[in-house]
Amino acid sequence: IVACDAILRPGEVGSESLLSVLHLDLGAEDIETTPVTTQSLMASAWTVYASPASLYVARATGGWWPWLWGPIAQFPDPPSVEIHRFALDPGGETPMTYTATGTVPGHLLDQFSFGEHDGHLRVATGPGWVWNPDGAELGSTVSVLRDDGHGTLQLVGQVTDIAPGEDLYASRFLGDRGYLVTFERIDPLFTLDLSDPTDPKVMGELEMPGFSTYLHPMNDGDALLAVGREGNEDGTTFGLAVKSFDVSDLTQPSIIAGLSFGDENDGWSWSEALHDHHAFTYHRDTLAIPASFNSWDPETGFVGLVVIGALLGALSQGQ
Numbered sequence: 001i002v003a004c005d006a007i008l009r010p011g012e013v014g015s016e017s018l019l020s021v022l023h024l025d026l027g028a029e030d031i032e033t034t035p036v037t038t039q040s041l042m043a044s045a046w047t048v049y050a051s052p053a054s055l056y057v058a059r060a061t062g063g064w065w066p067w068l069w070g071p072i073a074q075f076p077d078p079p080s081v082e083i084h085r086f087a088l089d090p091g092g093e094t095p096m097t098y099t100a101t102g103t104v105p106g107h108l109l110d111q112f113s114f115g116e117h118d119g120h121l122r123v124a125t126g127p128g129w130v131w132n133p134d135g136a137e138l139g140s141t142v143s144v145l146r147d148d149g150h151g152t153l154q155l156v157g158q159v160t161d162i163a164p165g166e167d168l169y170a171s172r173f174l175g176d177r178g179y180l181v182t183f184e185r186i187d188p189l190f191t192l193d194l195s196d197p198t199d200p201k202v203m204g205e206l207e208m209p210g211f212s213t214y215l216h217p218m219n220d221g222d223a224l225l226a227v228g229r230e231g232n233e234d235g236t237t238f239g240l241a242v243k244s245f246d247v248s249d250l251t252q253p254s255i256i257a258g259l260s261f262g263d264e265n266d267g268w269s270w271s272e273a274l275h276d277h278h279a280f281t282y283h284r285d286t287l288a289i290p291a292s293f294n295s296w297d298p299e300t301g302f303v304g305l306v307v308i309g310a311l312l313g314a315l316s317q318g319q
Helices: none
Strands: 019-023 036-040 047-050 056-063 080-088 094-107 115-118 120-126 140-147 153-162 167-174 175-181 186-193 202-208 211-218 224-229 238-245 256-261 281-285 286-293 303-309 314-317
Touching: 019 056, 019 140, 019 238, 036 094, 047 115, 080 140, 094 120, 094 140, 094 153, 115 167, 120 167, 120 175, 140 175, 153 202, 167 224, 175 211, 175 224, 186 211, 186 224, 202 256, 211 238, 238 286, 281 314
Parallel strands: 167 211
Antiparallel strands: 019 036, 047 056, 056 080, 080 094, 115 120, 120 140, 140 153, 167 175, 175 186, 186 202, 211 224, 224 238, 238 256, 281 286, 286 303, 303 314
16 A cells, blocks of 8 residues: 555654555545555554644553553663654645654553644653652653654653652643643642743642543633543542533632532442543533443433533533
8 A cells, every 4th residue: 555665764663563644535526536645654653643734643662561560670661652743734745744753751641642732742641550669659741842854853841740649641732721630549630831832831730539531622711621530538439520620720720510420329320431532522511421320220220311511600410
């Protein structure tokens, strides 16, 4: 599927595999005869993020997987993320072109760990789940990269050691702002000012029980809608939870409203939206997610669609 002269290699070869990117014009009159543009890179990757200008593909690297448990000394290669950039020009003669590769430290969560703004890529990474016998706890990192035009995604700014000892559960980049959720016992929502790519800053922190796994913008970015799990002060988590946050002032994030399904003593609840944003539909200030409560109990169990409205005020529920 790829010509020999379309096979490229990054500055540092990280894999003997070939990563291929294909472009097909779906608007062509005769799609069966439309040529497919292809470019391959000596790399492997499985996390994809795209902006109007760029396609990024990334993979975890290092000598261990982030979910292995043991002293850091046993894993001499710390976790890192290898990122490859393809410039996009759908209407041009070359629809996509490989331009650069870069690496950031830490454990990558998902495609929402990325966000491109004004030519800069912001990447959120967690520490991974590793025990450090010397007592030093690792935190999350936000790195800012820029294509230097010579094959490298150059690190231009970074903030490290965010919530040491806690892993990263959710992240979102919106314009010149960033949001992280970490969790061990209490869920902190961190707000970041990314307006200066060379000096990213943590501006505020909001602590609450439980954790969030997906963050969605509301109210032109002045509020966030989160899906996650409820919890208590000792770190125990239980039912499905939906919360809205006021982030209009980055220095003072606050919770607007919350709705949970079940508690420590009242059953079990779940939604696919906890781990797949395709199960999350937000439109006209109304959220719809699939959910199940006590699905094994024919009398109190429920499996279906939950519709939640008035998300900027008091949350209300319908089924």
